[in-house]
Each structure stands twice: as C-alpha cells, then as structure tokens.
Amino acid sequence: xxxxxxxxxxxxxxxxxxxxxxKKINLNIQKGEKVAFIGSNGAGKSTLFLNxxxxxxxxxxxxxxxGITLDDNKQVLMEIRQKLGLVFQNPDHQxxxxxxxxxxxxxxxxxxxxxxxIEKRVDSSLQKVGMLEFKHKPPHHLSGGQKxxxxxxxxxxxxxxxxxxxxxxxxxxxxxVFQILKILHDLHKEGMTILLTSHDVDIIPLFADRIYVMHHxxxxxxxxxxxxxxxxxxxxxxxxxQPQVAxxxxxxxxxxxxxxxxxxxxxxxxxxxxxxxKHI
Ligand SMILES: Nc1ncnc2c1ncn2[C@@H]1O[C@H](COP(=O)(O)OP(=O)(O)O)[C@@H](O)[C@H]1O
Ligand SMILES: [Mg+2]
Numbered sequence: 677x678x679x680x681x682x683x684x685x686x687x688x689x690x691x692x693x694x695x696x697x698x699k700k701i702n703l704n705i706q707k708g709e710k711v712a713f714i715g716s717n718g719a720g721k722s723t724l725f726l727n728x729x730x731x732x733x734x735x736x737x738x739x740x741x742x743g744i745t746l747d748d749n750k751q752v753l754m755e756i757r758q759k760l761g762l763v764f765q766n767p768d769h770q771x772x773x774x775x776x777x778x779x780x781x782x783x784x785x786x787x788x789x790x791x792x793x794i795e796k797r798v799d800s801s802l803q804k805v806g807m808l809e810f811k812h813k814p815p816h817h818l819s820g821g822q823k824x825x826x827x828x829x830x831x832x833x834x835x836x837x838x839x840x841x842x843x844x845x846x847x848x849x850x851x852x853v854f855q856i857l858k859i860l861h862d863l864h865k866e867g868m869t870i871l872l873t874s875h876d877v878d879i880i881p882l883f884a885d886r887i888y889v890m891h892h893x894x895x896x897x898x899x900x901x902x903x904x905x906x907x908x909x910x911x912x913x914x915x916x917x918q919p920q921v922a923x924x925x926x927x928x929x930x931x932x933x934x935x936x937x938x939x940x941x942x943x944x945x946x947x948x949x950x951x952x953x954k955h956i
Contacts, residue, residue, distance in 0.1 A: 679707045680740070681838055681869050682728065682760070687737035689723055697723040699893040701737070705871065707837075710864055712880045713873045714904075715890035716915035721873035722765060724890070725842050728871075729762045742837065758787070761831035765842040765873075767823035771815040776807065776826050779815055783834040801832040805859055821852030828859060839863065841872040845879055857882060878919045881905075881939035889914045901939050 682705040689698035697720045705711055713721045726732040727739060730746050730753045739746040741756045764770045773779035780801055784794045802808040805825040810818065815826055824844060831839060844860070845853045860883065864870055874880055880887065881901045889897035889904060891914045897904055905911065905922055918926065921944045925937050935951055938944040 679742075680704050681707045681742050682871075683738075683740045684727075685738045685740075687724075687727065687739060688735045689720075689727055689732060690735045691723075697893050698727065698734075701895055703888060703895065703898075705838075705869065707869055708864075708867060709869055710860075710883055710885045711871045711888065712884035712886075713871065713888045713890055714875060714877065714880060714914070714916060715873075715896075716875060719890040719914070720893040721890055722842050723893075725762060725840050725871075725873060728840055729757050729760050731762070758834055759836055760838040760840060761834055761836035763824075763827050763831050763839065763841040763844060765846065767815075767820075767827040770827045770830065771823060774814055775811070776802070776813050776815055776818075776829075777811045779826060780829045780833050783830060787834070797833045797835070798829075801829040802826075804832060804862065805829045806855065819852075821848045821855065824848065824852075824856060825859065828856075832863075836868075838869040838871070841870070843873055843875075845874060845876060853879065875916065877905075877916055878921075881919055881921075889916070891915070902937075905939055906937060 684701050684703050687698055687701040690696050701724065713724065715721055723732060727734055728741070733748065742759050744752060744756055746752065746756055771779050773782060777798060780798045781794050784797045799808060802811060805828050807822060807825050807829060810822065815823060818826065844856050848856065860870055872883065884901055887899065887901055887904045888895050889910060896914050897907065897910045905918055911918060919939050921941055922937050922939050925935055925944060929935050929937070933951065936947055938947050
C-alpha cells in the first residue's frame with residue numbers, strides 16, 4: 677500500500693480581510709509522487725502551500741503530514757517543517773544571509789548540528805543544484821535562476837522527505853527552467869515527494885504524475901495530465917489552456933486524422949511517426 681504523506685480534510689482558509697482563499701480542500705499525496713497544482717492567478721495555490729507547513733493556519737479542517745496532524749504546537753511545527761520543505765515563489769523572501777554559504781547553513785545550524793555535518797550538508801546541497809562554485813557570493817549578486825537554485829539548496833540542507841515549491845519555474849529563461857526541472861527529476865529519483873505550483877501548462881506534462889486543478893479556492897479537478905488535458909471544459913473553467921503540443925494534435929484530429937492526443941513533444945513525435953507508418 678502506498679503511504680499518504682500529505683492529507684487534507686475539508687481544509688478552509690480565510691484571510692483576515694475575509695477573502696476565502698481555500699474552500700473545502702480534500703487531497704491525498706502519496707510518497708514518491710510528483711504532483712502539480714495548476715490554476716490561474718488567485719486560485720489559491722500559494723495559500724495552500726503556506727498551509728502545508730504551518731506558515732498559515734487553516735480556518736477549519738485538518739492537515740496531516742506523514743502521519744503528524746499539524747497544529748500550533750512548536751515541536752509539531754518543527755517536526756513538520758523538517759519533513760516538508762517549502763521553497764517560496766520569490767527567492768528574495770527566503771535568502772537573507774550575507775553569503776550563499778551562510779544562507780544554506782542557516783537551517784542545519786538551527787537544527788543544532790555540528791560544524792562538520794553542517795559543512796557536509798551545505799556542500800552536498802549546493803552540489804545538487806549546481807551552485808557550489810557560488811558558495812562565497814552574496815545571494816543578491818545572483819541571477820533569478822541562481823537564486824531559485826540556492827533557495828532549493830537551503831531547503832535540501834534540512835533533508836526533507838517532501839519538497840513543496842511555489843512557482844519554481846516562473847520568470848526563468850528556458851535554460852533556467854530546464855535546470856530546475858532536471859534538479860527536481862534527480863531529487864525525485866532519490867526518493868523525494870515533490871509538489872509544485874505552476875500556471876505554465878507546457879511545462880506541467882514534463883514533470884507531473886498527477887495534477888490538481890485549482891479554481892477560486894477549490895479543487896476543480898484531479899487526475900493524470902492526460903485526464904486533465906482531455907477535459908476542455910475543465911481547462912477553460914480554470915482559465916488555463918491546453919499545452920501547445922496538444923493544441924496542434926487536436927487541430928489535426930479536427931481535420932479527421934485518427935490521432936491520439938499527446939502532451940509532450942517526444943510523445944507527439946512518436947504518435948505522428950506512428951500514423952505516418954514509420955516505426956522507430
Ligand atoms: N495576504 C492576503 N490577504 C488577503 N487576501 C489574500 C492575501 N494573499 C492572497 N490573498 C487572496 O487569496 C486568494 C488566493 O491567492 P493565492 O493563494 O496567492 O493564489 P495563487 O497562488 O493561486 O495565485 C486571492 O483571491 C488573493 O487575492
Ligand atoms: Mg501564487
């Protein structure tokens with residue numbers, strides 16, 4: 677039986693100004709999954725992620741992380757934050773130390789680890805995100821993509837089992853996006869459960885096993901990328917669009933060609949070769 681690592685039951689969150697940002701969210705994330713939360717601006721994605729590690733506390737409902745029910749107890753919060761690392765959308769909200777090294781060392785230092793262990797964790801985390809050579813730089817001298825990678829390293833240094841990233845690819849150039857996806861892919865191969873938010877529907881199929889579609893603070897749909905993107909009404913309701921690859925295949929299908937809809941360039945290429953009778 678796969679283990680649930682995040683479970684929410686009737687989770688509601690209302691901001692002090694009475695904005696109902698999350699309404700009756702019920703979800704189950706299993707160990708080792710790669711899950712994307714997609715939805716337009718204001719759908720509630722960031723609010724949900726801030727609830728996952730207790731930065732925001734639910735107005736009502738329950739969150740269980742790896743068997744532990746989230747509450748206001750300091751010990752519980754610490755335990756959950758060690759299991760579940762949150763990478764903020766804006767790295768400037770996360771990076772504040774004078775050097776990359778000190779920033780990444782902050783978490784492990786707070787855990788009370790010894791100097792040798794801290795150094796080991798800092799180096800291995802920076803290595804994993806390809807930022808070791810920037811160890812002595814001030815974070816504010818780095819590019820947007822480099823800052824995001826250092827923010828990921830800071831979380832990795834806490835050795836979480838679950839990593840939750842808010843819009844990790846937004847604002848990056850194509851190579852920056854590729855680097856982040858590669859890091860997440862490698863971490864997943866090492867056994868990490870990974871959740872991210874995005875509104876970039878072209879990127880999602882390259883990452884996600886499963887998608888939650890959010891709209892107006894609710895879960896409007898859930899399923900594999902194939903399932904979600906074969907539901908045009910859902911995609912439209914959530915103010916999203918199909919991946920461009922799928923758009924092309926849908927338009928071919930509409931001309932009467934018997935073609936299966938695919939979501940990535942590689943899969944679409946194989947499908948086109950198949951219908952052209954060329955086997956690879
Ligand atoms: N600090 C806040 N105070 C009041 N309302 C907020 C605050 N932050 C976000 N909201 C509102 O909560 C809703 C969900 O926002 P958010 O979680 O940021 O959505 P998303 O990340 O999907 O863009 C929006 O209506 C937004 O305007
Ligand atoms: Mg957001």
